[in-house]
Amino acid sequence: MSTEAATLLDEIDENRSVWAAGKPPYEPQPKLEGDLVCDVAIIGGGFTGVSTAWHLSELLPHKSVALLEAKVLANGASGRNGGLMLNWVNGVETTDTERAKLVYDATREGIDIVERIIRDNALPVRFRRDGTNEIFTDPARAEQGARDVERLSKAGVPLRFLSASELREHLQLQGACGAIHDPTAGQIDGVAFIRAQLPLLLGRGVRICENTPVLGVEEGKTITLRTPHGTVRAGAVVLATNAYTPRLGYFKRGIVPLHSHAIATEPLDEATWSELGWRQGAGFSDDLDRVAYASLTKDGELVFGGGSNAAYDYVYGSRTRFDRPADKGYAAVHARFLEYFPKAKSVRIAHRWTGTVAVTMSRVCTMGVMGEHRNIYYAVGFSGHGITLANLAGRVLTDLYVGADERWRAQPFYQQKLLYIPPEPLRWAGYHAFTKLTGKSPRRHA
Numbered sequence: 001m002s003t004e005a006a007t008l009l010d011e012i013d014e015n016r017s018v019w020a021a022g023k024p025p026y027e028p029q030p031k032l033e034g035d036l037v038c039d040v041a042i043i044g045g046g047f048t049g050v051s052t053a054w055h056l057s058e059l060l061p062h063k064s065v066a067l068l069e070a071k072v073l074a075n076g077a078s079g080r081n082g083g084l085m086l087n088w089v090n091g092v093e094t095t096d097t098e099r100a101k102l103v104y105d106a107t108r109e110g111i112d113i114v115e116r117i118i119r120d121n122a123l124p125v126r127f128r129r130d131g132t133n134e135i136f137t138d139p140a141r142a143e144q145g146a147r148d149v150e151r152l153s154k155a156g157v158p159l160r161f162l163s164a165s166e167l168r169e170h171l172q173l174q175g176a177c178g179a180i181h182d183p184t185a186g187q188i189d190g191v192a193f194i195r196a197q198l199p200l201l202l203g204r205g206v207r208i209c210e211n212t213p214v215l216g217v218e219e220g221k222t223i224t225l226r227t228p229h230g231t232v233r234a235g236a237v238v239l240a241t242n243a244y245t246p247r248l249g250y251f252k253r254g255i256v257p258l259h260s261h262a263i264a265t266e267p268l269d270e271a272t273w274s275e276l277g278w279r280q281g282a283g284f285s286d287d288l289d290r291v292a293y294a295s296l297t298k299d300g301e302l303v304f305g306g307g308s309n310a311a312y313d314y315v316y317g318s319r320t321r322f323d324r325p326a327d328k329g330y331a332a333v334h335a336r337f338l339e340y341f342p343k344a345k346s347v348r349i350a351h352r353w354t355g356t357v358a359v360t361m362s363r364v365c366t367m368g369v370m371g372e373h374r375n376i377y378y379a380v381g382f383s384g385h386g387i388t389l390a391n392l393a394g395r396v397l398t399d400l401y402v403g404a405d406e407r408w409r410a411q412p413f414y415q416q417k418l419l420y421i422p423p424e425p426l427r428w429a430g431y432h433a434f435t436k437l438t439g440k441s442p443r444r445h446a
């Protein structure tokens, strides 16, 4: 198969997240010029690509690994998110207790792995693991949440239910009726984490080429990747391109790219925090389908995103480029922010940015291997809930590569067959009909 992504370089937008804004100047690795032969070529330098490079080079130091990134590392959602490192797999219900425990344990392992990488290598990365809260905006759902927590904690999932008054001791949020506190979840600065791994990966011999978009994939026993100034011939390829994957010809009917808008305040001092009512915890997300979430940076900026249909944009034709003003989206995010924090009216918004997420019909992501020669590996479709899973993906794909993947086979994301999403114009109409119907509906997971 030969596919084209010729205009991709121009199609990834330039706006900067709060995570990228505060960083020292970054010198990208040289682009690929000439031809390269390697055992594994990874396309994409977000969490999925970097975690795959990390685990492959750690477990199989004799294998040659190359990572090709269209722009710079963490250019995609991995450098533009809310920072919440959460458990669970989006789209998977927790009503089956045994299955819920299996999923929780896997995602908890994903967070453990990140914590270990940071600690063992003394990486200068802001990472905190003092728990997150999933808040309820409806009393009946809060009651159900309390029952779920009781059932799941008996099975060893260490959640705690916070009543509305207990929640207020941590976090005062207008309209919150209680929360599920997850003590093993946390928050990470994705740009710092990815950049901090770079010198270690180079030290292990991983070849990293930035400003190197893959324009076409020729499948075969040896796969050929075409880039503007050279080719790569590899025994295996990893698609770590999440929302951009359909542009390479894969998952065209399984993934929809959505543009998600977020804002961050100026750095806030202790007095403002206390006035706003944020006392403890790495962050929160809510229970609605158009999920709202918030977290804190190390400098005390409050990051906030989601919360309304307008906070997520779909561009006709599933285009990954978002090239119209996002003012409506930012205004919607800000309005939701003020609903939760009515005392924040005079707080200045210092950053706003857009990132692209890959949404599947069921919201469940998929990780596996495909192709006639079983040498195209993939982990895509995180549906806006991928910080933990994309970092776990490197471990899962490495285990698949060495044939030691049994322990992942029962996971809902393992070779998950993605539900069919029709092409245009049905896709556009379906997306808008669906969002209108579900704007304030509850989310489909714990």
Ligand SMILES: Cc1cc2nc3c(=O)[nH]c(=O)nc-3n(C[C@H](O)[C@H](O)[C@H](O)COP(=O)(O)OP(=O)(O)OC[C@H]3O[C@@H](n4cnc5c(N)ncnc54)[C@H](O)[C@@H]3O)c2cc1C
Pocket (backbone or CB within 6 Å): 005, 008, 012, 043, 044, 045, 046, 047, 048, 049, 068, 069, 070, 071, 072, 073, 074, 075, 076, 077, 078, 079, 080, 081, 082, 083, 084, 085, 086, 212, 213, 214, 215, 240, 241, 242, 243, 244, 245, 248, 260, 261, 262, 293, 305, 354, 355, 356, 357, 379, 380, 382, 383, 384, 385, 386, 387, 388, 390
């Ligand atoms: C605003 C926003 C808020 C979010 N908040 C959260 C949150 O709080 N918690 C959470 O769990 N998740 C969150 N997410 C989702 C999470 O960030 C993503 O699921 C995760 O980062 C996906 O990582 P990835 O490596 O698979 O994809 P990406 O980070 O998108 O990386 C893909 C990379 O591939 C590169 N690429 C694409 N095509 C090519 C090509 N042809 N050749 C070479 N390179 C290519 C891109 O430039 C990009 O760098 C959020 C996302 C956004 C946008």
